[in-house]
Amino acid sequence: MSALNDLALTVEEREPGRFYWVLLEAVHDTGSTADTLGYRPLRVAAQPQPSYSSALALGTAALKKLATTATHPDAGGSA
Structure with missing residues (x-):
């Protein structure tokens, strides 16, 4: 996995309202x-x-969980 500072969060609306x-x-493309x-x-x-804001909030929680697990492996959860 990349360093935590090389991560980004986005929200996609794949179908209307989803x-x-x-x-x-x-x-990193060295070429x-x-x-x-x-x-x-x-x-x-x-x-x-059902909304952008709901997806963003859940994505933020997933990013925080990933960061916590990466920096404190004993914190629980799997990354």
């Missing part, structure tokens, strides 16, 4: 000359949410 949070990890980062999905919500 929002999914997506945790992304940075992909690129541009100052850009690409991202690939790391974790995706299993269930859609």
Whole structure:
């Protein structure tokens, strides 16, 4: 897994009214000359949410859980 500072959270509306949070990890392309980062999905919500804000809140909770597990492995949960 990438360092915690190389993660991002986004929300996708895949169908009208069906929002999914997506945790992304940075992909470092050493062959690129541009100052850009690409991202690939790391974790995706299993269930859609009825609103952007609900998906964002649950995605934030998933990111916090991932960060807690990564920095304190004895905190419980699996990453």
